[in-house]
Every structure is written in structure tokens, then in C-alpha cells.
Amino acid sequence: xxxxxxxxxxxxxxxxxxxxxxxxxxxxxxxxxxxxxxxxxxxxxxxxxxxxxxxxxxxxxxxxxxxxxxxxxxxxxxxxxxxxxxxxxxxxxxxxxxxxxxxxxxxxxxxxxxxxxxxxxxxxxxxxxxxxxxxxxxxxxxxxxxxxxxxxxxxxxxxxxxxxxxxxxxxxxxxxxxxxxxxxxxxxxxxxxxxxxxxxxxxxxxxxxxxxxxxxxxxxxxxxxxxxxxxxxxxxxxxxxxxxxxxxxxxxxxxxxxx
Amino acid sequence: xxxxxxxxxxxxxxxxxxxxxxxxxxxxxxxxxxxxxxxxxxxxxxxxxxxxxxxxxxxxxxxxxxxxxxxxxxxxxxxxxxxxxxxxxxxxxxxxxxxxxxxxxxxxxxxxxxxxxxxxxxxxxxxxxxxxxxxxxxxxxxxxxxxxxxxxxxxxxxxxxxxxxxxxxxxxxxxxxxxxxxxxxxxxxxxxxxxxxxxxxxxxxxxxxxxxxxxxxxxxxxxxxxxxxxxxxxxxxxxxxxxxxxxxxxxxxxxxxxx
Numbered sequence: 308x309x310x311x312x313x314x315x316x317x318x319x320x321x322x323x324x325x326x327x328x329x330x331x332x333x334x335x336x337x338x339x340x341x342x343x344x345x346x347x348x349x350x351x352x353x354x355x356x357x358x359x360x361x362x363x364x365x366x367x368x369x370x371x372x373x374x375x376x377x378x379x380x381x382x383x384x385x386x387x388x389x390x391x392x393x394x395x396x397x398x399x400x401x402x403x404x405x406x407x408x409x410x411x412x413x414x415x416x417x418x419x420x421x422x423x424x425x426x427x428x429x430x431x432x433x434x435x436x437x438x439x440x441x442x443x444x445x446x447x448x449x450x451x452x453x454x455x456x457x458x459x460x461x462x463x464x465x466x467x468x469x470x471x472x473x474x475x476x477x478x479x480x481x482x483x484x485x486x487x488x489x490x491x492x493x494x495x496x497x498x499x500x501x502x503x504x505x506x507x508x509x510x511x512x513x514x515x516x517x518x519x520x521x522x523x524x525x526x527x528x529x530x531x532x533x534x535x536x537x538x539x540x541x542x543x544x545x546x547x548x549x550x551x552x553x554x555x556x557x558x559x560x561x562x563x564x565x566x
Numbered sequence: 567x568x569x570x571x572x573x574x575x576x577x578x579x580x581x582x583x584x585x586x587x588x589x590x591x592x593x594x595x596x597x598x599x600x601x602x603x604x605x606x607x608x609x610x611x612x613x614x615x616x617x618x619x620x621x622x623x624x625x626x627x628x629x630x631x632x633x634x635x636x637x638x639x640x641x642x643x644x645x646x647x648x649x650x651x652x653x654x655x656x657x658x659x660x661x662x663x664x665x666x667x668x669x670x671x672x673x674x675x676x677x678x679x680x681x682x683x684x685x686x687x688x689x690x691x692x693x694x695x696x697x698x699x700x701x702x703x704x705x706x707x708x709x710x711x712x713x714x715x716x717x718x719x720x721x722x723x724x725x726x727x728x729x730x731x732x733x734x735x736x737x738x739x740x741x742x743x744x745x746x747x748x749x750x751x752x753x754x755x756x757x758x759x760x761x762x763x764x765x766x767x768x769x770x771x772x773x774x775x776x777x778x779x780x781x782x783x784x785x786x787x788x789x790x791x792x793x794x795x796x797x798x799x800x801x802x803x804x805x806x807x808x809x810x811x812x813x814x815x816x817x818x819x820x821x822x823x824x825x
Contacts, residue, residue: 396696
């Protein structure tokens with residue numbers, strides 16, 4: 308009997324046609340179930356896949372990270388190719404590596420990066436429509452950038468969590484938020500040591516209202532200071548959100564984003 | 567009774583989940599049927615949509631052009647918004663305009679542009695996988711560009727047509743073919759006064775074999791000179807091909823692409 312090997316994989320998916328990351332009892336199509344099914348076929352027995360964190364229904368990933376154990380000692384390349392051949396078009400393993408048995412995708416994560424994409428085009432072309440959310444053509448990206456600058460720091464972000472937190476701390480460190488325009492597109496990139504459930508989409512809802520002139524940039528400061536959820540805007544659509552990267556390195560460089 | 571108005575629309579679609587452009591009797595999902603259904607709902611009666619040309623199953627469009635007639639005199643903006651609200655995610659009207667009753671999307675087209683995209687990445691991320699075809703990481707884009715330079719001109723391209731032409735002329739003018747690398751990606755852009763059925767994918771199949779070192783760049787010249795279909799490579803996958811643009815203007819500028 309061979310020793311189990313632990314593997315780390317970087318997983319990319321278009322979340323549109325999945326009911327989120329997490330496997331569900333009611334047999335909904337989820338990313339975790341799809342990856343576990345492919346790996347089980349290769350391993351010849353059930354495999355449990357542990358992610359750095361869940362993503363909600365409709366949210367995408369360019370760099371979700373997972374770990375899992377296999378008894379079969381396959382090379383990472385063969386495992387990646389075998390799994391990708393079995394996986395549907397909307398989820399693939401970008402990279403696979405063997406890691407020490409102590410590695411844990413969620414507990415060892417040091418920081419994460421999320422990207423939110425809006426388009427101010429009159430019509431979003433189908434080739435981008437799954438991963439970009441609509442925004443009014445008149446939206447003011449300069450005001451949105453001003454609001455985004457009020458976010459970084461070690462703060463209680465509990466007001467932006469999808470549910471009120473009972474006992475649990477809402478304190479997280481946002482290293483940086485950069486908001487940039489690229490043609491019709493407005494992008495917000497968030498880097499932090501952790502994100503509360505629904506936090507990025509809730510922040511982006513406020514940013515979009517700031518862009519539309521429905522809220523002043525200072526709304527962000529008032530939300531953070533007061534924790535008053537009545538000041539929130541509707542949450543931004545899941546379709547615009549992508550988990551870009553999970554880092555496991557305590558970089559000697561400050562992970563602050565360039566302004 | 568009002569006069570019928572003729573409209574021109576620019577249509578974008580991800581072709582993956584359609585059985586090509588053309589409406590079919592067997593109720594397959596086609597782009598034409600989807601657009602006609604949306605317009606019929608708005609018009610309250612059947613509408614026939616005429617495209618600049620068909621695209622095959624799995625081929626995409628960023629700028630297909632169509633014309634159709636409506637009795638209702640709707641503004642182009644309302645028509646676009648109404649239709650897009652009814653259309654599925656994978657096909658949208660990017661622009662709608664009223665045009666003179668004599669306008670004909672196919673007969674009046676002066677030139678067209680097709681783009682073929684390959685990726686040399688080990689794994690193509692799902693967010694691009696629908697519109698990019700895989701190519702070996704070792705493929706030589708310089709050799710492919712060399713082969714592409716042998717294509718432009720007024721020539722008989724019949725050897726690249728999906729079927730032997732009976733009587734019909736295979737002569738078309740390719741104004742230019744540009745092949746460029748962008749990171750892992752290799753792109754070939756074709757501009758010409760007309761394209762035979764299957765011609766771009768057949769050419770791209772040869773270009774890919776040149777990149778892989780399975781054929782010399784001169785294979786293109788030999789194919790054009792001999793018309794010998796035994797020298798062809800397998801046709802490139804539909805998923806990499808996008809109809810980018812249809813032009814109706816006899817530009818005073820030569821439509822030759824920049825080298």
C-alpha cells in the first residue's frame with residue numbers, strides 16, 4: 308500500500324453555470340463536485356477536494372487553489388492532463404504540484420486577490436458577457452476610484468458581510484484596492500488577507516452607486532464608521548466577480564497594490 | 567397601413583452552443599432562429615433576417631451584419647434594447663440602424679474580416695476556451711507568419727473550400743493576412759472580398775501544421791498552384807474562428823492590412 312500524496316492545484320472556472328463552489332446534497336452542478344468526480348475517476352475511489360474558500364453561485368475563478376490527497380503517485384502533469392480531459396469546458400486545472408502533507412489550501416492562504424469587472428458599453432458582447440457586469444455609460448470612474456481609496460487598511464468590514472456576524476470578527480486587512488478604466492471597462496482589484504462572505508460584491512454595489520451619482524464617495528467611510536447596513540446599496544451581480552489569485556507566500560515585499 | 571422599414575443590425579454571438587447561423591427545419595438551436603424569434607415577438611408577426619453570410623456550427627461573430635424589414639417604425643435604440651432583452655446571453659445586437667430599402671446585407675458587402683485565435687498555453691483558461699483553439703506550446707509562429715505571407719492576392723482559393731466547386735469560381739481577393747503573437751496566443755487576421763465555405767479554417771489547418779513543423783511554409787504556394795487537396799491538413803477547429811467585421815464601404819483607402 309503506497310502512502311497518500313498531497314497535491315495542490317490551481318483551478319479556473321467560469322461560474323455562470325455552476326451553483327457555486329461547494330458540493331451540495333441536492334445534486335446541483337457545483338465546481339467542487341465536478342473536480343471531485345474527475346479526480347475520483349482517475350483515482351478509482353472517492354476524492355475530497357479542499358478549496359482556499361467557497362465562491363458563490365455565478366462567481367468565477369482564474370486562480371482558485373485547492374488541495375487533495377491521492378493514493379496513486381501520479382506525476383502532476385499526467386494528473387492535470389487526465390483531469391482536464393474529464394472536466395467540462397467551464398472548469399480546468401491550470402497547474403498541479405505535489406506539496407508536503409501539511410499543506411492546507413484554506414488555512415495556509417496568506418492573501419487573496421479579487422477582480423470586479425464592469426462594462427459601460429451600450430451592449431456587452433456575448434464573448435465577455437459571462438464575466439463582466441453592466442454599468443451605466445455615464446458612470447463616473449473617477450468618483451468610484453475616490454471611494455475605493457477609502458477602503459484599504461485593517462478595519463471591521465462586517466457591514467459589508469452578507470449576513471450579520473454573531474461573535475465572529477469582521478476585522479480584515481485590505482492591502483489595496485485599485486480602480487482603473489480600460490476603454491468601456493471599469494475594473495476594481497482587491498487584495499487582502501481575507502474577505503468576508505459577500506464583502507466584495509457588497510462594496511462593489513456601493514462603488515457602482517457612487518459612479519452613478521446615487522451616493523457620495525464618503526458613503527464608504529460612513530458605512531465603515533457606522534456599520535449601518537441601511538446605507539448599503541444593492542449587492543453587485545455575481546457575474547462581474549473573479550477570484551484571481553490565492554497566495555501562500557509571506558512575501559518580504561509589502562503586498563500593497565500599486566496606486 | 568405603414569410602410570415597412572428596413573433595418574441593418576450588427577450581431578455578435580458565441581457560436582459554441584448554436585448549430586451555426588442558418589435556421590433549420592429540425593428545430594436545432596441556430597443564431598438566425600434566435601434573432602428571428604426575438605424580432606417576431608417585438609413585431610407581432612414573423613420576421614426574416616438576412617445575414618451577410620452563414621457561419622458554421624461553433625463559429626463566432628463579433629460583427630456579423632444582417633438586414634430585416636419591420637412594419638412597426640421603432641427607433642433603432644428601442645429595437646436594439648427590446649431585442650437584447652429577449653435574446654439569450656450568447657447572441658446580442660450590438661448596433662441597429664435604419665437603412666434604405668435597397669440595402670442588402672449579403673449582396674452589398676464589400677469586404678469581410680475573420681480572426682483565428684490559437685493558444686499555446688498548456689491549459690486554456692475556461693474564460694477563453696470557447697473562442698480560442700489549442701496549439702502546441704512549441705509551435706513556431708514565425709514559420710506560420712511566413713506561410714501566411716504567401717496567401718494575399720487575387721487567386722483561386724478553391725482548394726481550401728469545404729467542397730469541390732462545380733462550375734462556381736474559386737477566385738477571391740485576400741487583401742491581407744496578418745499573423746501575430748500576443749503572449750501565449752497566436753492570431754491570424756484575414757481580410758478579403760469574399761471567403762469560400764470552410765476556406766479560413768482549411769487555411770488555418772495548414773498554418774497550424776506549418777507551426778508544428780509538419781509542413782513547410784511553401785505548402786501554401788503548392789496548394790494554391792496545384793489545387794491538390796491531398797496536400798491539405800485537417801481543418802482547424804471551429805471554436806477558434808470569429809467573423810469580426812463586414813464592411814459596406816468602398817473605402818478610398820486600400821483595405822490592405824498593415825504588415
